[in-house]
Amino acid sequence: MPAMLPRDSENNIIPVVRLKDGAAHAINATASSARNSTAFSSDTQIISLYATVPVRLRFGGAGVTATTSDHYFPAGVYYDVSIGGGKVGHYPYLAVLREGGSDGVLYISEKE
Secondary structure (H helix, E strand, C coil), X not given: XXXXXXXXXXXXXXXXXXXXXXXXXXXXXXXXXXXXXXXXXXXXXXXXXXXCCCEEEEEECCCCCCCCCCEEECCCCEEEEECEECCEEECCEEEEEECCCCCEXXXXXXXX
């Protein structure tokens, strides 16, 4: 059976990637929106997410803010996400807002 590799927004195959040294992030998920304090590297196209509590997510620039109407991301799921690059826009920041009454952490790993 052939391996199925992920594809970017232009349907180009994204090679299997590894964790990038020095590019781990953790954002506290609370009742107030927070974002990564260090921008994702301009050459990072894939990040992995893991949340300890359900959260709301929004990608964007340095002023990005998450709201209760943004994308829902469940707790306990490890998931890879494309943040752009190449011919499409690149999202250097990710804002997070807890969903529900418990604070937690969103762990992010840049991949190369």
